[in-house]
Structures are given as structure tokens and as C-alpha cells.
Amino acid sequence: MSSQKRLFVAATRQNDGKSTICLGLLQILKEKYPRIGFMKPVGQHYVEKEGYRVDEDVVLMRDVCRMSNNLKDMNPVTVARGFTERYIEEGGLEKYREMIKDSYERISRDKELVLIEGTGHAGVGAVFDLSNASVAKLLESKVLLISTGGIGRPIDEIVINKALFDQEGVEIVGVVINKVLPEKYEKIKRLTGMGLKRKGIKLVGVVPFQECLTYPTMEQIMEATGGKVLYGEQFLQKKVLNILVGAMEPYHALAHFASHSLIIVPGDREDIILAAIAGERVMGKNHEIAGMIFTGGLLPHKGVLKLIKESNFPILLSEDDTYTTAKKVHERRVKIRAKDEDKVKEAAELVKTFLNIDEIISQI
Known part of the structure; x- marks a missing residue:
């Protein structure tokens, strides 16, 4: 596998704001590493684009950061309706592993850094043997873990997720607590930082909740x-x-x-x-x-x-x-799109302001 820096971004649960953090990270890291790549090895919420079924986050990242990679390489495995049932009946793990590895090799060619977005928490995808933890191991990547505001529940979920990554021998370089209510920001930042430190986990960012991103x-x-x-x-x-x-x-x-x-x-x-x-x-x-x-x-x-x-x-x-x-x-899902210019800029500003980018980079 090629030797450039790589970072796998996973979350502790759905709707933790992983895609927003990825969008902001990609924009900020692109300033430091102009030759940056992006991929989401396993996607779920797909759209039809250029003849492919690809995860909607991949289309967003490519359009915002004007990437030239093939969309299918950016999202080699798409979990469409019936995928799980077919896999249980027919298998095919090695085929999908090779697809992911081959796509990564093409994405990473001549790149300084590759940002890899996971799908949900560490165990998502385990039913077809492509959990976030196993894919991060396959791509030899360290992990940035995203959780949401609070104290007890986030730490519990972070520890559970860490155990799954540990099982695969994958290192977590740090944790970001996202969507923290402004009135509780300082308290949560202090207490989660203390609680995670006792578990041997670095807190590398605390991001306040921004209601404008939900509109x-x-x-x-x-x-x-x-x-x-x-x-x-x-x-x-x-x-x-x-x-x-x-x-x-x-x-x-x-x-x-x-x-x-x-x-x-x-x-x-x-x-x-x-x-x-x-x-x-x-x-x-x-x-x-x-x-x-x-x-x-x-x-x-x-x-x-x-x-x-x-x-x-x-x-x-x-x-x-x-x-x-x-x-x-x-019940709608609100996802940022490339045409949402104010939200795209806000994602970048949040990452730049509230994440310790230098600390994250130093660990990968």
C-alpha cells in the first residue's frame, strides 16, 4: 500500500455530524495538502450520478473541492437495496475487499493525504464483513472519531467504539465532540476532556451546535x-x-x-x-x-x-x-449540498476554529 498520510473518519452513531466534519476537514486540509484525495469505501445513501450509484457524500466532496477522481473509485462499494441479503446468501468478501483496495490505490496515486469517510459507528457493515473497523484496518489508516454533545453517553459510546477498533488493531488518533449546546460548551469541553484522558483517548475538538446547518x-x-x-x-x-x-x-x-x-x-x-x-x-x-x-x-x-x-x-x-x-x-434528512454555499463555508469555519488540526496531522 502507498505511503501517503491517510485519515479515516468514523462516528459513534448516525447523525453525529460526521459528513459535516469531513466536509470541513477536506476544505481545510486541502489548503495544507493541495494534492489531497477523498473516498468513502462503503456508502449507503446513494444517488445516480454519471451512470453510477454513488453515496451522496462523495458527490458533495467532489463538487465542493473540485476533485478529478472517478466517482466509482471514490465509493467502490454501495449498499443498495438487497445487498445484505445477497451477501449473506452468496458471500463475496474478497471481491469487495479488492475493490476497495484497488480504488484506494487509484485515489491515492500522487496524493499527499487521503481522507476516508466511514459509514456510521465502528461496527456498521459487520453484517457483510466490511465494518468501519475492518475497512480502516484494510486501508492501514488511523481513525478520527466523531461523537455528539454530552458527557456520559458520548464517553460510553466512544469507549465501545474504541474497543471495536482496538480489536482490529486500529489506532484512534483523537475524538471530536460535535453539536454541543453553546450554553454547555465550556462544561462539556472540560469534563469530556478529563473523562477521555482517563481512558487514554485524546480530545482534539469540541464543536458547538449550529442550528443554521439543520435548515x-x-x-x-x-x-x-x-x-x-x-x-x-x-x-x-x-x-x-x-x-x-x-x-x-x-x-x-x-x-x-x-x-x-x-x-x-x-x-x-x-x-x-x-x-x-x-x-x-x-x-x-x-x-x-x-x-x-x-x-x-x-x-x-x-x-x-x-x-x-x-x-x-x-x-x-x-x-x-x-x-x-x-x-x-x-422525518426528512437534511444533508449539505454543494449549492448550499453558506453551509459549505460554515463547515470549513467550524473545523478551522474548533478542531486541533495540527495535533491530528501530527498523529497520522
């Missing part, structure tokens, strides 16, 4: 709900800060309107629709609408539609009822 765009809302755009496609990049389900009388609804709200409302509730539009026009930015979803496949009267066409926000139509639509919105 979805209307385009992401559209994808989550399966809705179609009626009007305002040019406004789909508007961010949603608040969600209001319009199932009350208009005068009650007006009291709940907040800036950048997504309003989910049956298409025949013209009273709420008109109240929302009037509230925005009268009260201005304090009641700016991010978008509306008409539910039940219903449309308001054509006179109301004509008025809506003049609005500066997108209107979506969902065939689902209001409850189902709201549930889909609530």
Missing part, C-alpha cells in the same frame, strides 16, 4: 414529500426555519406565523392561504414565507392561484393528506 431548503422539502412545483421554482433554494401546519382558524394561524415559515395547508383552506399571504405583505420580513405545500391534491380557487403566482416563494402540491405530508417533512 432545509424548499428543494429538499419537495424531495422529502414527493410534491411537485406549482409556482416559484426559482425560489426552491429558500431556507425553511419554521414549520406551520395550517389546521386552525386564520386568526390563530396568524399568531403562529414566523419568518421563513413553511406553511402546510389543505389546498381548499383559502382562508389560511390568503391570511398568510396578507400577513407577509403587511408585516414584511418578520413574516416572510419560505414556501407553501397544498395537501390532499387540492387547489384553491383560480382567483387565489392568480394572487399566489405573484408571490416570491415556491408553492408545492402534495397528493398526501396534511398529516402524512407534515410527517414526511418532520
Whole structure:
């Protein structure tokens, strides 16, 4: 295996913010190592891109950092529907191991450093013998482990994950505690640092929670709900800060309107629709609408539609009822995309400010 620096980034659980930390790391490390590579050996949430099924994080990293590597090399193994069942019945470990090694060799060619993103915690992928711990061992990489804010639970989970990496002979160079509430930042930084030190684990970063990274765009809302755009496609990049389900009388609804709200409302509730539009026009930015979803496949009267066409926000139509639509919105996954320029910059700034990059590099 080639001799450049490499770092494998894993998390203690889903939604620890691993991909955001990876995105920030890649941008900051690229300043120090212009010839940097990236790969995610095993991906789960894939998109169709350039004829391949590849993990969405790989597309993000390539587009943001303008990498020229083949997408399939950046994500050699994609766990699509039925993959696990086929593996249990048919096997194929050596084939997948060789795919990962061969892709790494091509990715790492002439590189100074390769950043490797794992999938979930140390044991994820064990069902098909490609856990994060075993893949990190395969690629002879040390690990940076990401956990989320708190004291007891994160330390418990870090120790459990460390045991799995230890079992494979993989070294953890440090731990990052992510999404720490600002009001608890200093306390958590001090106590987790002390607690981890007693376990022989280095704390190399504590990152405060940034609510702005959780805001979805209307385009992401559209994808989550399966809705179609009626009007305002040019406004789909508007961010949603608040969600209001319009199932009350208009005068009650007006009291709940907040800036950048997504309003989910049956298409025949013209009273709420008109109240929302009037509230925005009268009260201005304090009641700016991010978008509306008409539910039940219903449309308001054509006179109301004509008025809506003049609005500066997108209107979506969902065939689902209001409850189902709201549930889909609530359960959505918010992932950073290359076009989310403010979030991309924020990820880099967080890593630059709150991670000890020099310490991490010195350990790999």
C-alpha cells in the first residue's frame, strides 16, 4: 500500500455530524495538502450520478473541492437495496475487499493525504464483513472519531467504539465532540476532556451546535414529500426555519406565523392561504414565507392561484393528506449540498476554529 498520510473518519452513531466534519476537514486540509484525495469505501445513501450509484457524500466532496477522481473509485462499494441479503446468501468478501483496495490505490496515486469517510459507528457493515473497523484496518489508516454533545453517553459510546477498533488493531488518533449546546460548551469541553484522558483517548475538538446547518431548503422539502412545483421554482433554494401546519382558524394561524415559515395547508383552506399571504405583505420580513405545500391534491380557487403566482416563494402540491405530508417533512434528512454555499463555508469555519488540526496531522 502507498505511503501517503491517510485519515479515516468514523462516528459513534448516525447523525453525529460526521459528513459535516469531513466536509470541513477536506476544505481545510486541502489548503495544507493541495494534492489531497477523498473516498468513502462503503456508502449507503446513494444517488445516480454519471451512470453510477454513488453515496451522496462523495458527490458533495467532489463538487465542493473540485476533485478529478472517478466517482466509482471514490465509493467502490454501495449498499443498495438487497445487498445484505445477497451477501449473506452468496458471500463475496474478497471481491469487495479488492475493490476497495484497488480504488484506494487509484485515489491515492500522487496524493499527499487521503481522507476516508466511514459509514456510521465502528461496527456498521459487520453484517457483510466490511465494518468501519475492518475497512480502516484494510486501508492501514488511523481513525478520527466523531461523537455528539454530552458527557456520559458520548464517553460510553466512544469507549465501545474504541474497543471495536482496538480489536482490529486500529489506532484512534483523537475524538471530536460535535453539536454541543453553546450554553454547555465550556462544561462539556472540560469534563469530556478529563473523562477521555482517563481512558487514554485524546480530545482534539469540541464543536458547538449550529442550528443554521439543520435548515432545509424548499428543494429538499419537495424531495422529502414527493410534491411537485406549482409556482416559484426559482425560489426552491429558500431556507425553511419554521414549520406551520395550517389546521386552525386564520386568526390563530396568524399568531403562529414566523419568518421563513413553511406553511402546510389543505389546498381548499383559502382562508389560511390568503391570511398568510396578507400577513407577509403587511408585516414584511418578520413574516416572510419560505414556501407553501397544498395537501390532499387540492387547489384553491383560480382567483387565489392568480394572487399566489405573484408571490416570491415556491408553492408545492402534495397528493398526501396534511398529516402524512407534515410527517414526511418532520422525518426528512437534511444533508449539505454543494449549492448550499453558506453551509459549505460554515463547515470549513467550524473545523478551522474548533478542531486541533495540527495535533491530528501530527498523529497520522
